[in-house]
Amino acid sequence: MVVAARGAADVAGAVRYAAGRGLPVRVRATGHGLPGDSAGGLLISTRRMTGLSVDPVARTVRVAAGVRWGEVVAAAEPYGLAPLNGSSPGVGVVGYTLGGGLGILAREFGYAADHVRSLDVVTADGRVQRVALDAEPDLYGALLGGGAAGLGVVTALEIGLVPVRTLYGGSLAFDGREVGPADALRAYEAWTRTVPGRLTSSFAAVPYPDLPALPPHLRGRYVLSVRVAYTGDDGAELVAPLREIGPVLTDSLREMPYAESRTIHSDPDFPHAYYGEAVVVSALDGEWLGGIEPDAGAMCVVQVNHLGGALSRPTPNAVPYREGRFLVRLLAMGGRERARALLDPAFAVLAPHTLGRAAPFAFGAGDRAGGLFDPETRERLAGIKSRHDPANLFRTD
Template identity: 40%
Template sequence: MTSVLADRIGGTVYERGDDGFAAAAAGFNLAFAHEPDLVAVATSVTDVVEAVRFARTAGLRVVVQSTGHGAETPIESGLLLDTSRLDTVRVDPETRTATIGAGVRWNAVVAAASAYGLTPVTGSSPMVGAVGYLLGGGVGPLARSHGFSSDYATGFTVVTGAGEVVEANAEQNPDLFWALRGGKFGLGVVVEMRVRLVALTSVYGGSFFVDTPHIERMVRFWTDWTDGASDLVTTSIQAAAFPPLPQVPEPLRGKRLLSVRFAYPGDAPEGERLVAPLRGAAPVYLDMLGELPTTQLGTIHNDPPDPMPAYVHGTMLDRADQGLATAFLETVGPDAVDSPFMVGEMRHLGAATRRDVPGGSAVGGRGSDYVAAMVCAQPELFATAAPAAAERWDGLAAPWISDVNNPNVLAQPITTARVDACWPDDIRARLEQVRDRYDPDGLTLGWWQPVSGGGAR
């Protein structure tokens, strides 16, 4: 089987037991050991076409992986299609558009666009694959001022479940274009996309930290402050228990801190005025706010750049008040010393994230004004304490948790019900129609497929 596919594509094909198989199959979340039947490394669009057609004939599902950030369950069968080699970026400064290959990370797009005084609307981590992130919608440090990242997509090149190359944009296959902006999976293999860039070279932003005695005060102040925050300001809070390890920066090592992240796409004086109430709400332990070039937007959240094991539980939230602040503090606050979650965050959304694009899109969670995520990094707790703590958070935060989640937020535990809840009923039904049209056999449902003994469809 390996030799048949290897004769048809320019990239390498691995099967279980081959040297290099484990490295080729590995994802970013080391909690999952992936063991598909085959791994095919695509070096061209033709390779993707041949791999999809081969998988269809062989009766194998196709799981797409570029940077490996996507999978939240073990990949135990099928053909894992590695698109990381499709890594070209082209920027057209006249149309303010970037053409992005399937394997490109956001940092490469940021760097290419910055040469023309432009920037993409990215997520919090510049190391995440651009295509996979955008297919789920995507909210980053400019969410309130600029909206979902998928709102800036202008077109996609897709290999369908039948192995045909099609274009999806406002004029060609508009139903598929609608679905790809937020529909996440089961829509073929995206080999290239076009996104609109914005004229922005710097922001006033960064983060500041408060120490343990002041965490509750800051959480409660931030919660109230967001209610009247400027639509141009995007903020979030993160409670973190930093381990006493040498690789942790000395000011953070062994500390339990709360960071407040702030981004305002404007000048420093106005940014300082807007952040002043937050800065003055509690003593600041470490201040990292200032004018940032857009090439440094990733430093606002400072997401881990290297693979690690993690149990992540995410929920969209309709609103926030002091009751939610109490639930957050009970889960990851200074007194939650026995919590398996070493990190917990809440992000303020709303404003531009509530405004859909002309013609609409498939983004889930557009009606939510906040999002929360809890992270456990101790593998020995992933099967026991972490799921129990996630269930407890869901109970505490139930009055605020949105009925509709988002596929980029979903994470653990993956169940059919939780996958279904990533879209409102009408959008989910329309997505099923589009999936049936472009991938009727569910070939590219990927790692979502084996959910609770059946498909996510």
């Protein structure tokens, strides 16, 4: 059964209906990610819940569960404000934030979850509750970053905005067949040790197929890129050492309005089919890249995000592994077994430095729950789950 909810009352009614019949409940928000198997249960779709309002004095935005980040960026821009959104404007606000929310300016401002003022949540008893640090603090802390724990259906968020109008950002790209990927990654890692805490960046390795639909400079290339976002005045000076990695294929670094920040990563505005996994690591080298280069037999996209800065600050939520230095993400195309054959050896090399898995980027490639939280956080979430959903209505397996 599918419920196409248009408001919190629809969600509450659906939850009461499911609870009364012992049906497991899953939720699909905007559709960029899928909620898992809903066979034999009830699926609540919240994408039609699209309310959005900005309070420029309080520097907050209130969003319903179906709102996407591109809409929030556009609504906040006239006031000189910006949300802590990610790289893709088509991603939904609620799902992204419940997973923690690693955004464009994350090292300066922290996770998006760190800026949530309150949540409207339908709990397993079918009630709509306002949850905040001063009202249900345990549930507040568990929902933010603990989205995988299955604690309820979030129908709206109130989130803090930051006073950012412009930034220095973009990407430098190199040909991965001319510049050694491992050497490039080592150079990037060394560079991250020199930058201020306000500068957010990532490294990516993307094999592009030789297709006419792609720009000529990308067709058939293995592109290595470093993406940067920074609100300081000395951005050009800080990124200058990156140009020594090798001949630059493309350079989009510039001062830009925040509304153009989507061009830093230029993500597709629609989801793609792939399997993926991600881990937070305490150290990084480039050796593991050798087994997943384009000639390894399957297409694999690599992304490494520099952590630290404001991301390491302790906050009253469930976002784990804040001491990590990097987030390593691998996306593999093809069937599950083929993907695992590519991903498993790479993550095995990273294992000595791995703190844990990153829940928002575990895309169907393995165990849904294992390793997503440190033992203390996992135990705390289990206790909150047992109190708020003892019947496991919101299934997480």
